[in-house]
Amino acid sequence: MRRFLIDIDTASDDAVALVMALKHPDVQIEAITVVAGNVPLEQGVQNALHTVELTGVDVPVYRGLAAPLFRPLETAQTVHGQDGMGDINLPLYGRTPAPEHATDVILETVNRYPGEITLVTLGPLTNVAMALLREPAIAGMVRDCVIMGGTGQGYGNVTPVAEFNIWVDPEAARIVFESGMPITMVGWDVSYTYATFGPDETDRLRAIGTPLAEFCVDIQATLTTFAMESSGLEGFDLPDPITMAIALEPGIATATKRRFVAVETGGDWCRGQTVVDHLGVTGREPNVTVVVEADRERFLGLLHEAVAD
Ligand code: RIB
Ligand code: CA
Numbered sequence: 001m002r003r004f005l006i007d008i009d010t011a012s013d014d015a016v017a018l019v020m021a022l023k024h025p026d027v028q029i030e031a032i033t034v035v036a037g038n039v040p041l042e043q044g045v046q047n048a049l050h051t052v053e054l055t056g057v058d059v060p061v062y063r064g065l066a067a068p069l070f071r072p073l074e075t076a077q078t079v080h081g082q083d084g085m086g087d088i089n090l091p092l093y094g095r096t097p098a099p100e101h102a103t104d105v106i107l108e109t110v111n112r113y114p115g116e117i118t119l120v121t122l123g124p125l126t127n128v129a130m131a132l133l134r135e136p137a138i139a140g141m142v143r144d145c146v147i148m149g150g151t152g153q154g155y156g157n158v159t160p161v162a163e164f165n166i167w168v169d170p171e172a173a174r175i176v177f178e179s180g181m182p183i184t185m186v187g188w189d190v191s192y193t194y195a196t197f198g199p200d201e202t203d204r205l206r207a208i209g210t211p212l213a214e215f216c217v218d219i220q221a222t223l224t225t226f227a228m229e230s231s232g233l234e235g236f237d238l239p240d241p242i243t244m245a246i247a248l249e250p251g252i253a254t255a256t257k258r259r260f261v262a263v264e265t266g267g268d269w270c271r272g273q274t275v276v277d278h279l280g281v282t283g284r285e286p287n288v289t290v291v292v293e294a295d296r297e298r299f300l301g302l303l304h305e306a307v308a309d
Contacts, residue, residue, distance in 0.1 A: 001028050002143075003116045004247070005109050007064070007102070008240075009037025009123025009165075010047035011076065011084035012219040016303070017122055017244035018048065019212055022055040023306040024248050029059045030109050030117065033102035037123035037168055038076045039084035041066040044123075047084050049095035054215060064102030064127035068169035076164055079226045086221035106131040110138045119145040119181075120247045122240040124165050129172035132179050139179040146184045148243035149173065150261070150274030152290040154189025157231060159269065163188040166263060167272030174263040177274075177287060184253070184289045185261065186246055187274065191239035194294040196227075198234040205304065212307040238303075245299040246291060252302070255293035258286035 004027050008014045021029055032052065034044045041063060048061045067073045081087035100108075106127065110117050119142050121128055132139060149165040150173075156162040166173045177183065197205070197220075206217040220236040227233040246253045260277040262284075264270045276290060 002026060002118060003113050004029050004118045004120055005031050005033065005106060007033045007035060007119065007121045007123060007127050008044070008048060009035050009039070010044040010051065011038030011080035012086055012223050013238045013240040014038070014122050015047060015051045015085065015219060016216045016238055017240035018051045019055055019216060020241055020244045020248065020303060020306040022052065022057040022059065027248060030113070031105050032059055032061045033064050033105055033127055034061060035064045035102070035123045035127045036066045036073050037165065038080050040073065040075065043084055043092070045097050046092045046095060049097060050090060050092050053095070054212065060098040062098050062100055062102045062105045065130060068124060068126055069129060069171045071169065074168055079223060081222035086219040086223070088218055088221055102127045103131045103134065107135050107138060110141050114141045115143055117142050118247055120244060121145065121147045121149070122243060124169040125149070125172040125176045126169045129175040132175055136179065139181040142181060144184060145181045146186065146243060146247040148186050148239050150185055150187045151189045152185060152187035152276060152292050153278070154187065154192070156273070157188050158272070161270050162272035163274070166274055170263055170265040170272040173272070174265055177261055177263050183287065184246065184291065185274070186243040186291045188239055190291050190294050191237045191242055192231070192233060194296045195239065195242035195299060196233050196235055196237040202235060208304060208307055210307055210309060216307055241303060242294060242299050245302045246294065248302060249298065252295045252298045253291040254295050256289045256291050259288055259290045260284040260286050261288040261290065
């Protein structure tokens with residue numbers, strides 16, 4: 001049984017990734033830690049608690065940091081909806097998270113299970129960076145760290161070069177990428193290439209007909225509009241779920257490259273860019289396994305299995 005800790009800025013794609021992890025038979029979710037990102041922290045906490053309740057799996061949810069380390073929070077509510085879950089009037093309120101702070105839980109969990117924790121990050125890296133600042137040694141104590149963030153060989157979704165999770169808190173991302181943590185990076189290029197849902201695929205998923213299948217599709221209402229009007233996609237894309245699929249079954253990442261990756265924190269145009277040294281021109285040792293290809297059919301199969309009952 002593998003042990004996961006999932007750090008999340010719970011909006012419509014994060015929620016689908018949570019369902020996939022919570023319903024996977026071979027994985028024990030030790031904790032779900034929430035960070036501000038897509039939506040303000042409290043909304044992210046409520047969205048996570050609602051999603052966990054829907055799956056019927058008992059996993060604690062913890063509050064993390066409510067803003068990036070050095071910058072004001074910029075949410076993606078125009079993308080995912082004001083509540084982050086498509087604004088379809090779900091009851092996303094009134095639930096209570098576990099009392100401990102997320103960074104305490106990250107440190108306690110990694111120390112309790114040295115070498116065993118797969119850390120999956122689906123939002124800005126503020127919580128993970130804070131944990132590393134408190135105890136740098138955890139970088140060498142996790143089994144692996146699968147990050148939805150950046151772009152491996154493509155363009156950004158917030159700026160021409162930056163993906164949202166890295167752009168929101170680039171200083172936190174730099175701390176994590178420089179920490180020595182064993183990082184697998186699933187960039188937004190993997191999502192728009194292998195995890196976009198057009199009308200046919202969307203209908204196929206919803207036609208499974210279970211409450212979870214309908215939930216996973218219906219909460220994408222706002223994302224669909226944004227993706228088609230602003231990202232030029234044929235429908236919504238699911239970056240967090242394909243990242244979770246790769247964490248759950250690493251073979252879904254059919255091609256990866258070991259690369260030196262730096263995070264830009266300054267500049268007028270390149271805040272939050274993941275600078276991937278594909279030609280080795282920096283001479284720096286690779287610090288990241290960059291996913292460049294994925295198996296769409298195996299990803300879809302895992303998603304369909306997760307919502308089957
Ligand atoms: O850029 C996509 C990422 O930003 C996803 O994790 C999405 O949920 C948002 O957090
Ligand atoms: Ca996310």
